[in-house]
Amino acid sequence: MRVSTRFSDSIHLLAFIKIYAGAHLTSDLIASSIETSPVVVRRLMGKLRHAGLITTTPGTAQPILAKPLNEISLLTVFYAVEGDKSLFAVDPKTNPDCIVGGNIQTVLQQYYQDAQTAAEARLAKTSLQDIVDNLLVEQAKKDAIH
Amino acid sequence: MRVSTRFSDSIHLLAFIKIYAGAHLTSDLIASSIETSPVVVRRLMGKLRHAGLITTTPGTAQPILAKPLNEISLLTVFYAVEGDKSLFAVDPKTNPDCIVGGNIQTVLQQYYQDAQTAAEARLAKTSLQDIVDNLLVEQAKKDAIH
DNA sequence: ATCACGGTAATTAATCTAGTTACAGGAAGT
DNA sequence: ACTTCCTGTAACTAGATTAATTACCGTGAT
Numbered sequence: 001m002r003v004s005t006r007f008s009d010s011i012h013l014l015a016f017i018k019i020y021a022g023a024h025l026t027s028d029l030i031a032s033s034i035e036t037s038p039v040v041v042r043r044l045m046g047k048l049r050h051a052g053l054i055t056t057t058p059g060t061a062q063p064i065l066a067k068p069l070n071e072i073s074l075l076t077v078f079y080a081v082e083g084d085k086s087l088f089a090v091d092p093k094t095n096p097d098c099i100v101g102g103n104i105q106t107v108l109q110q111y112y113q114d115a116q117t118a119a120e121a122r123l124a125k126t127s128l129q130d131i132v133d134n135l136l137v138e139q140a141k142k143d144a145i146h
Numbered sequence: 147m148r149v150s151t152r153f154s155d156s157i158h159l160l161a162f163i164k165i166y167a168g169a170h171l172t173s174d175l176i177a178s179s180i181e182t183s184p185v186v187v188r189r190l191m192g193k194l195r196h197a198g199l200i201t202t203t204p205g206t207a208q209p210i211l212a213k214p215l216n217e218i219s220l221l222t223v224f225y226a227v228e229g230d231k232s233l234f235a236v237d238p239k240t241n242p243d244c245i246v247g248g249n250i251q252t253v254l255q256q257y258y259q260d261a262q263t264a265a266e267a268r269l270a271k272t273s274l275q276d277i278v279d280n281l282l283v284e285q286a287k288k289d290a291i292h
Numbered sequence: 293a294t295c296a297c298g299g300t301a302a303t304t305a306a307t308c309t310a311g312t313t314a315c316a317g318g319a320a321g322t
Numbered sequence: 323a324c325t326t327c328c329t330g331t332a333a334c335t336a337g338a339t340t341a342a343t344t345a346c347c348g349t350g351a352t
Contacts, residue, residue, distance in 0.1 A: 004235065004339080004340065004341090005235050005236070005237040005340085005341085006340085006341095007234060007235075008234070008235060008236050008237045008250070008254055009237050011250070011254065012237065012240065012246055012247070012250050015246050015250070016244075016246045019245055019246060020245075020246075026296085026297070026298090027297080027298070028297090032241060033240065033241045033244045033246055033247045034237065034240055034241070034247065035239050035240050035241050035247070036341075036342075037341080037342055037343070038297095038298090039299095039300085039341095039342075039343075039344090040341065040342070040343095042297095042298060042299065042300085043299090043300080043341095045298085045299090046298095046299070046300080056298070056299095057297095057298080057349080057350080058297080058298050058299065058348070058349050058350080059296080059297050059298060059299095059348070059349030059350040059351080060296090060297065060298075060349075060350060060351080061296085061297060061298080063298095074257065087233050087265065088153060088154070089150060089151050089153075089154060090151070090154050091151040091154045091155055091158070091180065093181050094158065094179065094180055094181050095178060095179045095180070095181050098162075098179045099165055099166075099281055099282065099285045100158055100161050100162045100165060100166075100179055100281055101158070101179045101180065101181070102284075102285065102288070103280075103281045103284035103285055103288075104154070104157070104158050104161070104281065106284055107277055107280040107281055107284060108154055108157065108277070111220065111268070111269070111272050111277075114268045115265040115266075115268040115269050116265065118264040118265050118267065118268045119233065119261040119262065119264050119265035120261075121264065122257070122260045122261040122264045123257070123261050126257050131253055131254070131257075134249075134253040135245055135246055135249045135250065135253055136245065138248075138249035138252050138253060139245045139248065139249055142248070142249075150308080150309060150310085151309085151310085152309085152310090172327085172328070172329090173328080173329070174328090182310075182311075183310080183311055183312065184328095184329095185310095185311075185312070185313090185330095185331090186310065186311070186312095188329065188330065188331085189310095189330090189331085191329090191330090192329095192330070192331085202329070202330090203318080203319080203328095203329080204317070204318050204319080204328080204329045204330065205317070205318030205319045205320085205327080205328050205329055205330095206318075206319055206320085206327090206328065206329075207327085207328060207329085
């Protein structure tokens with residue numbers, strides 16, 4: 001199953017808006033940082049807007065963060081762009097006339113949910129502000145070398 | 147970002163071998179429980195064999211569990227069939243000449259790893275014997291009703 | 293009015309999964 | 323030996339998902 005980069009790109013996008021708040025933030029400029037197309041950026045912004053994380057005005061650049069970044073967790077972003085999609089997939093079509101095939105979904109579902117909840121709890125602990133702070137630290141490390 | 151049903155099907159397969167140990171365990175029979183094709187079953191068995199979870203003899207039915215099921219965790223099965231594939235995908239191609247694009251992979255990687263480790267820790271806590279026990283309980287519930 | 297944008301739909305290309313077909317070879321009964 | 327029932331794999335196909343692209347409409351500022 002192919003892995004989506006929407007989640008990573010959305011975090012990228014939000015961090016970019018924060019860090020380059022002074023620039024003329026067009027979808028074109030943001031796309032050049034993510035190295036994707038402006039349409040992809042606008043699609044992501046659409047999902048983030050629906051989730052109430054940013055506000056935008058049609059026809060005008062400059063998306064605005066709707067909340068302070070320390071109030072937005074990675075989990076919030078994940079839900080915004082990926083919905084409540086599950087990390088582990090149950091095979092929905094198995095033989096119901098079999099002890100295994102007839103009950104496996106019920107049994108696996110709970111363990112999968114536990115694992116996913118554990119992962120989500122970690123994502124909930126990290127805010128976008130943490131990401132921005134880390135980005136600046138990493139950049140400072142690079143600058144120190146050169 | 148979603149795990150294929152190989153993981154679920156492999157758990158199914160191993161549980162089936164245990165529960166129906168008395169039957170003539172051909173890949174055809176197992177496939178009829180998973181509702182897939184015998185070839186898919188044999189492919190999965192190949193991975194499980196390489197991981198040392200079962201032994202098989204070419205030309206002969208009856209795969210054999212290489213260890214007691216309480217010594218095989220869900221995480222072991224996950225690694226056997228999915229490798230160390232990550233649940234969250236970093237976007238590898240971003241603009242290096244940008245504070246965000248140039249450092250985002252490094253930063254996200256650690257948080258993603260934390261989240262994945264948390265999920266894996268949960269998977270490691272559950273053994274295939276737990277799954278089998280639960281399957282039998284669920285089946286008993288059904289039988290009690292009818 | 294023009295120009296620079298965002299919003300969104302439709303299409304395409306690449307990739308992954310699972311199902312299928314095909315076939316070589318092992319094991320066991322006759 | 324021969325036949326039959328299997329496993330082990332490779333090759334191919336169909337479907338689903340993702341991201342990139344093309345295209346077009348509408349908005350807002352100058």
